[in-house]
Amino acid sequence: MRPVAVIGVGKTAFGAFADRDIKSLAVEAGQAAMKDAGVLPSQIEAFYLGNFAGPSFVGQNHLAPFIASGLGISGVPATRFEAACASSGSAFYHAVSAVMAGLHDVVLVGGVEKMTSQPTPVVTEILAGAGDLGGEVKVGGTFPALFAMIARRHMFQFGTKREQLAAVAVKNHANGAKNPLAHMKKVITLEQAMNGKPIAEPLTVYDCSLVSDGAAAVVICPLDRAKEFTKKYVQVLGISQTSDMLALDEKDDITTLRAVKTSAEKAYKMAGITAKDIQFAELHDCFTIAEIVAGEDLGFCAKGEGGPYVESGATTLTGARPINTSGGLKAKGHPVGATGVGQICDIAWQIRGEAGERQVKNNSIGLAQNLGGSGATSVVTILGAV
């Protein structure tokens, strides 16, 4: 298998854009990534698009060739990948695998979602389609409720505190305020985070990620061809996608997301490193508890220690291992189909030293963790400086 490089990245701002349609968002990100890579549309050999629920949010389906035509790359294989909130992480996994295996050289990977055209209850219902409709969802298990159950159990089992959940929100809002492309650039205090409007107790509005519009894209190619296009490339050191049951009640233990553990193990093995080598990360904080659990399942701290780990300050911009320097899904925003590839962009900008006010010092190896549903899909990617 050939090593693969990310040679270009591009993102729209994440936010609520009433005047933008899904195609224009995806085209903006794709064009930015191709420009960043120094690649022409005629050089793109395949298009991998992550999108969770375009047909439900805006009606439009068959999105990959639809967006390909806007990018001037019609003709190439153009496919939409859906894996809930890990849709574009999955598209990226399949694209990287294809280039590693020699199927293609220059590939464009995009992710897009346009969510804010629907009222919140409809958004919640569409998102719930990523859970088991005939089981957990039927009895009220929307995603805030499911992650509230994970939080309650984590609190019961390990003594995790509300303050520790809130610490995730405070940190990610602080980071988002430094990110020009973030949906919410608003610093919040621990007191505010502790006293937010309840959504599904113990989770308040400050524990929940944002409903956003946005798109992200990257161009990849074999590492040995990267220099033909750009000097600013980073290497994919390891990547894995794994799956688990959809329903929370089918899992042995809801405080551990098995697919996160298995995908991390495989990605570490491919990269030839361990968790301790990860200098910074973008984790899938769809809810604050999800960042805490992910930190444990990725091996950044011991199981049950995720709360104290965040509270210690280790994951702040100036901590030992900064997490979600972009602001995360919490503050950067969470246009679900764009999130996985958006994380790759943010890791690449850090490694390239282009993260502005969010720049971390130890920026050679970063990890992105993209989660689908309550853990039925997990994609873990490790990027490194060349």
Add this chain to the structure above:
Amino acid sequence: MRPVAVIGVGKTAFGAFADRDIKSLAVEAGQAAMKDAGVLPSQIEAFYLGNFAGPSFVGQNHLAPFIASGLGISGVPATRFEAACASSGSAFYHAVSAVMAGLHDVVLVGGVEKMTSQPTPVVTEILAGAGDLGGEVKVGGTFPALFAMIARRHMFQFGTKREQLAAVAVKNHANGAKNPLAHMKKVITLEQAMNGKPIAEPLTVYDCSLVSDGAAAVVICPLDRAKEFTKKYVQVLGISQTSDMLALDEKDDITTLRAVKTSAEKAYKMAGITAKDIQFAELHDCFTIAEIVAGEDLGFCAKGEGGPYVESGATTLTGARPINTSGGLKAKGHPVGATGVGQICDIAWQIRGEAGERQVKNNSIGLAQNLGGSGATSVVTILGAV
């Protein structure tokens, strides 16, 4: 690249099944394919699922890990591929490519759609999401209307006759009547086909494929490992997926579907054969005109000769090159996400000599053509006896 074999196939009946849910259909097909291959769930390394619009038809999204859990293969990468009515053709293309490239050995590919739980106008609206919503669909371009425009133009340009469209329906209904798994086992006369209820003139109800529930699945592995599992395997000789513009009005010529031509050229090249070597085929007859145009674009006859070609009887069960021996989308049924993999099953059964009353004599090389929308996605696969 390694040659790839299809070592197991399985299909549910296609039809309207009020008492079946989408998971049970997909699990039935997947289990049948694994049993046919002699493969245990624990041997499956990845799951590729084609589904067009599960979230719109039945609400359930994140279908790949959902169905994987029902098949006992949770843990492996499980991903949904969406490319309109070519969704499972696209899943198959990506899976075959992955095995060819050495990424996996034993892979399960499925396709499923559960459509009949929605009333027909809603089905038409959901299907229209595979067209350009902001363009052609806004002005009435549902798929029957779009293919009616293709038919009108084909008639104007090449003198194609209503009788020739009807001949496709008569042939495919005759074949479907011999297929125990077909949705509609009803022989029709040319007179009936000519006098059907108008849907979008010149297309009548007999020119339109069926709205169906159903699932199909196949197991693939490297050709050199096939004998470990079964004696009944067939080889993938060539495969390609290409794309084109979504909207009919963006195409240079609506009587030629460019993506069909380009995917066929690439598949023939990979197989080292030409159109004349294809002994029988499953073509994407979403409408009768689509089978006529596909025959031309695949090189079975000259451009414009598709009407007389069908009328000549060349494509009947006993003709020189039988087409849609399964009954096609017209009579076998068209659960859109299942159609592409369903075609692979039907070609494999013919090559294995297991097509019962539908069995053709010259059964060494068969072609499957799976179309997305009005040609924005095309997947062409060539299977051969080993």
